[in-house]
Amino acid sequence: MxxxxxxxxxxxxxxxxxxxxxxxxxxxxxxxxxxxxxxxxxxxxxxxxxxxxxxxxxxxxxxxDGEELIEKLVHINRVAKVVKGGKRFGFAALVVVGDGKGRVGFGHGKAREVPEAINKATAAAKKKMIRVPLKEGRTLHHDGKGHFGAGRVVVRSAPAGTGIIAGGPMRAVFEALGVADVVTKSVGTSNPYNMIRATFDGLTNQSSPKSVAQRRGKKVADLLGRGGQVSEAEAQAEAEAITE
The missing domain is CATH 1.20.5 (Single alpha-helices involved in coiled-coils or other helix-helix interfaces)
Incomplete structure (x- = not known):
């Protein structure tokens, strides 16, 4: 209410x-x-x-980008094509790519502009990467030779602290490969394309004690015994230290 x-x-x-x-x-x-x-x-x-x-x-x-690759530009060549209106310039690039852990590849590409040629060469190098066995992750297991055309190279393993004794295109290959100690010599042509191919020919012939032991059906320690010059304990320790 x-x-x-x-x-x-x-x-x-x-x-x-x-x-x-x-x-x-x-x-x-x-x-x-x-x-x-x-x-x-x-x-x-x-x-x-x-x-x-x-x-x-x-x-x-x-x-x-999970796999960080090392890219080395080795050589750029400018070519000209004469046409009715004048000259057309193009560029050819040679690139070496590696992961610094035993894998390396090279490739070349051609384009009207330098960046595009480098991109093509890098993509080609990534598709043709090879694996090279390394001793202790720093040098080659044994000496080797490679040749392609008029190019001939010699690669040798080296003790720790030697560094990369190589010049020109060969240095780029070993830096991208991850080799820290190596001695090389190039005899013959100085053409970067042939030097790179000769270097890769020598690297593809590299073999590790592990692969040789598997091929021969033996143990790695037997191969490292060196005819009794090294004790069994030392050979076994050396065999266990080899990863590739």
């Missing part, structure tokens, strides 16, 4: 003002819930979706 009497005592203007305030409050609350609920959810979902896509892209990039 009190509520009814209060309502009856209110003037029409006061009643209209109260109803308007009630409607404004309802609108504000509903609007806040609407914006904070579905709208906020959409914004959050968009943020999570974009973040997820960016993470996936970053993951793919990380997989591609």
């Amino acid at each position: 009190a509520t009814t009497e209060a309502a009856e005592n209110q003037s029409p203007a006061q009643a209209d003002d109260g109803n308007a305030r009630t409607r404004d409050n309802n609108r504000g609350g509903g609007g806040g819930r609407g914006r904070g609920g579905p709208g906020g959810g959409r914004d959050n979902n968009r943020g999570r979706g974009r973040g997820g896509r960016d993470d996936r892209r970053g993951g793919r990039g990380g997989d591609d």
Whole structure:
């Protein structure tokens, strides 16, 4: 009854003002819930979706770059083609690529611009990488020779601290390969293409004691015994130290 009497005592203007305030409050609350609920959810979902896509892209990039490769530009040659309107210049690049852990490859590419030629050569080098067994991860297991055309090279293993004694294209190959101690000599042509091919011919002939023992059906310690010059304990320790 009190509520009814209060309502009856209110003037029409006061009643209209109260109803308007009630409607404004309802609108504000509903609007806040609407914006904070579905709208906020959409914004959050968009943020999570974009973040997820960016993470996936970053993951793919990380997989591609997971293997850090050493790229060495050995030689760039400019060639010209004479046409009716003048000369058209092109570029040929020779690149050596390696992982510094026993894998190396070389490739060459041609294009109208230098960066494109380098990219082509790098892609070709990555497809033709070979694995070379290394002794203690720093030098070759044995001496070797390689030749291609008029190019002839000699590669020799060296003790620790020797460094890379090589010049020109051969140095780039051994730096990309991860060799720290080696002695080399190039006899014949100085053409970088033939020198690189001759060097790779010598590296492909490299073999490790482990592969020789498997091929001959023997143990690595038997091969390292050297006809009784080394004790069995030393030969066994040396065999256990060989990983490739």
